[in-house]
Amino acid sequence: MESTVGCDAITAVYRTSxxxxxxxxxAVTHETIASDGTRCICLSTDWSLVDHTRAARVSFSQSRNxxxxxxxxxxxxxxxxxxxxxxxxxxxxxxxxxxxxxxSQVTSGHQYLDVWTSGSLEMSLNLSKLxxxxxxxxxxxxxxxxxxxxxxxxxxxxxxxxxxxxxxxxGSPGDGDKNLYVEDxxxxxxxxxxxxxxxxxxxxxxxxxxxxxxxxVSPAQxxxxxxxxxxxxxxxxxxxxxxxxxxxxxxxxxxxxxxSHGNCELLSVEGVFVSxxxxxxxxxxxxxxxxxxxxxxxxxxxxxxxxxxxxxxxxLLDVVKRPEPGEFAGIYEMLSAHxxxxxxxxxxxxxxxxxxxxxxxxxxxxKKVTLIxxxxxxxxxxxxxxxxxxxxxxxxxxxxxxxxxxAFLPPAGEERGxxxxxxxxxxxxxxxxxWKSLQVNPSPEEENTQYPGLSIGALLVKQxxxxxxxxxxxxxxxxxxxxxxxxxxxxxxxxALARLGYAVLMVNYRGSTGYGQDGILSLIGNIxxxxxxxxxxxxxxxxxxxxxxxxxxxxxxxxxxGGFLACHLVGQYPGFYKACAARNPxxxxxxLVGTSDIVDWRYxxxxxxxxxxxxxxxxxxxxxxxxxxxxxxxxxxxxxxxxLGAKDRRVSPHQGLELYKVLxxxxxxxxxxxxxxxxxxxxxxxxxADCFNNIANWFQxxxxxxx
Numbered sequence: 001m002e003s004t005v006g007c008d009a010i011t012a013v014y015r016t017s018x019x020x021x022x023x024x025x026x027a028v029t030h031e032t033i034a035s036d037g038t039r040c041i042c043l044s045t046d047w048s049l050v051d052h053t054r055a056a057r058v059s060f061s062q063s064r065n066x067x068x069x070x071x072x073x074x075x076x077x078x079x080x081x082x083x084x085x086x087x088x089x090x091x092x093x094x095x096x097x098x099x100x101x102x103x104s105q106v107t108s109g110h111q112y113l114d115v116w117t118s119g120s121l122e123m124s125l126n127l128s129k130l131x132x133x134x135x136x137x138x139x140x141x142x143x144x145x146x147x148x149x150x151x152x153x154x155x156x157x158x159x160x161x162x163x164x165x166x167x168x169x170x171g172s173p174g175d176g177d178k179n180l181y182v183e184d185x186x187x188x189x190x191x192x193x194x195x196x197x198x199x200x201x202x203x204x205x206x207x208x209x210x211x212x213x214x215x216x217v218s219p220a221q222x223x224x225x226x227x228x229x230x231x232x233x234x235x236x237x238x239x240x241x242x243x244x245x246x247x248x249x250x251x252x253x254x255x256x257x258x259x260s261h262g263n264c265e266l267l268s269v270e271g272v273f274v275s276x277x278x279x280x281x282x283x284x285x286x287x288x289x290x291x292x293x294x295x296x297x298x299x300x301x302x303x304x305x306x307x308x309x310x311x312x313x314x315x316l317l318d319v320v321k322r323p324e325p326g327e328f329a330g331i332y333e334m335l336s337a338h339x340x341x342x343x344x345x346x347x348x349x350x351x352x353x354x355x356x357x358x359x360x361x362x363x364x365x366x367k368k369v370t371l372i373x374x375x376x377x378x379x380x381x382x383x384x385x386x387x388x389x390x391x392x393x394x395x396x397x398x399x400x401x402x403x404x405x406x407a408f409l410p411p412a413g414e415e416r417g418x419x420x421x422x423x424x425x426x427x428x429x430x431x432x433x434x435w436k437s438l439q440v441n442p443s444p445e446e447e448n449t450q451y452p453g454l455s456i457g458a459l460l461v462k463q464x465x466x467x468x469x470x471x472x473x474x475x476x477x478x479x480x481x482x483x484x485x486x487x488x489x490x491x492x493x494x495x496a497l498a499r500l501g502y503a504v505l506m507v508n509y510r511g512s513t514g515y516g517q518d519g520i521l522s523l524i525g526n527i528x529x530x531x532x533x534x535x536x537x538x539x540x541x542x543x544x545x546x547x548x549x550x551x552x553x554x555x556x557x558x559x560x561x562g563g564f565l566a567c568h569l570v571g572q573y574p575g576f577y578k579a580c581a582a583r584n585p586x587x588x589x590x591x592l593v594g595t596s597d598i599v600d601w602r603y604x605x606x607x608x609x610x611x612x613x614x615x616x617x618x619x620x621x622x623x624x625x626x627x628x629x630x631x632x633x634x635x636x637x638x639x640x641x642x643x644l645g646a647k648d649r650r651v652s653p654h655q656g657l658e659l660y661k662v663l664x665x666x667x668x669x670x671x672x673x674x675x676x677x678x679x680x681x682x683x684x685x686x687x688x689a690d691c692f693n694n695i696a697n698w699f700q701x702x703x704x705x706x707x
Contacts, residue, residue, distance in 0.1 A: 379488020525607025571632025
């Protein structure tokens with residue numbers, strides 16, 4: 001990095017790295033079985049692609065025919081041409097493959113439900129004109145599109161129409177409520193207030209809203225109950241008020257059964273978080289995830305099993321507090337929509353484990369968990385589909401773009417020997433990058449006395465250096481959350497930075513997922529201290545262990561809690577880091593407490609209990625302030641780049657503005673980018689590209705000492 005890389009070159013590198021399509025889902029749309037037992041399976045895969053020319057994400061699908069015999073996959077025929085999905089929100093093939101349902105939204109804003117057969121359009125409904133419900137939900141926290149077993153009805157979730165009332169002034173219904181504040185589900189779910197269960201009748205061509213849902217409950221993630229006896233759904237509790245739901249798996253919810261007579265029963269226990277109900281193929285077993293309410297906003301879940309006929313609940317997998325080295329570390333994410341084996345005895349799922357995301361199979365009878373992925377080539381395995389015994393996964397690594405791999409599930413106990421076939425192998429573009437997984441132990445004085453013995457994880461990605469004597473500058477990349485994870489997967493930002501000549505260190509500090517519930521709980525009450533020291537410890541370890549890294553050219557970046565830590569590091573270790581780039585960082589937790597959609601986390605993070613009727617106290621606000629980067633702002637010497645989303649409801653952009661004003665008043669080098677149409681994730685294609693270009697230029701100037 002002694003020479004300057006031009007802006008056009010930076011843009012080109014990022015476009016290449018972010019231009020690979022990512023598998024989103026897979027489905028078997030048709031299957032035929034010949035008299036000799038040979039099967040022909042039509043597999044459809046959906047993909048997402050960043051189109052920088054349009055500054056948009058493009059979705060497309062592709063189909064392949066798989067020829068199989070009793071031993072497994074024999075031949076994969078060439079794929080069909082890619083077909084762009086035009087504004088599709090949800091799509092689902094019927095169980096037999098005879099029908100194909102699509103919910104889409106056209107440029108006018110109207111939403112349509114279309115049902116196709118192999119040769120024609122069976123039904124088309126303008127859902128918006130029916131005026132039965134509001135917009136259909138597509139976010140995974142709510143969304144579903146489920147065929148009934150008889151393939152005559154479709155179940156989905158939509159916004160509830162507002163209830164009209166007579167105004168006090170005697171005007172038309174609803175006039176008096178036009179300025180009434182209506183709660184929604186927070187960041188990323190703006191405008192989604194209360195949901196309803198909707199059923200479309202394919203033969204009659206109409207839509208009805210199911211009644212009988214408990215008041216102040218928003219239904220979500222619905223599926224048809226066994227024996228065609230109503231529906232099963234997750235219900236999010238709305239009272240006493242809504243807290244932000246996106247990225248927060250600690251919100252009170254319940255598992256409900258609404259029977260065909262309109263009676264609604266709570267199947268789960270009270271006062272917990274539940275998600276991902278998945279019914280076995282034989283209809284006997286219903287599994288779902290369960291966790292605690294409040295506390296960490298992401299956590300290790302237990303896997304519950306509900307026996308339908310006996311109406312009995314038991315624990316299949318409990319929360320993993322502290323995994324043994326090399327052992328299963330718990331479940332930390334939603335289950336795939338299709339995760340059961342055909343014999344209703346095994347459940348497949350992906351989950352974080354250390355610095356990896358891996359694939360596991362659980363035997364329902366023995367409760368044994370078996371690792372079936374291999375991290376030597378791919379560090380990230382995401383389950384897309386289990387159909388009969390066909391398993392489809394998305395695999396990637398820091399130096400390998402995502403691809404779809406297929407295998408057939410062998411008999412129970414033989415899963416470790418699964419043979420995988422890669423469908424798409426983007427070998428035309430190779431990346432001369434190397435990566436390694438690191439495990440770092442805190443120093444004795446940095447141990448958590450309540451949770452001792454926990455380690456810090458990290459991933460180091462860099463170009464293959466060979467015999468070069470030139471040391472590499474290093475970008476320290478910190479994830480947000482804080483209860484999330486960097487896995488050894490394809491990351492366009494990391495790849496682009498590495499190709500520009502940086503080594504990139506991604507740190508999984510204590511509190512990251514994939515290390516057991518003890519690791520998550522260890523951070524509660526210790527933010528701004530334990531996590532800061534963990535990152536610094538990982539940085540020093542990497543510099544000591546790898547002689548190709550330049551300790552005099554280290555920069556740091558992160559978003560949300562990662563931005564919080566990045567700003568802490570340049571304040572607590574002045575002079576060590578040569579530059580900082582922070583996206584929507586938490587700067588002053590005390591001033592954030594009244595403006596965030598997840599106010600509960602403001603208390604939990606500093607070790608205080610939260611309740612809905614919580615009132616701030618001087619002691620609580622003082623503690624929040626003490627743990628905030630603003631306390632160290634006077635010591636910041638590194639140039640700071642801030643990127644803020646004006647519509648951020650999780651971390652108010654005024655957080656970044658607070659640091660901007662402090663640093664500017666002290667004559668520090670500070671630059672602020674304001675994205676008027678973006679929220680917390682800064683997720684628009686145009687914004688992400690602009691952020692990367694600015695970060696790369698900012699770091700380059702710092703490394704070359706041009707400030």
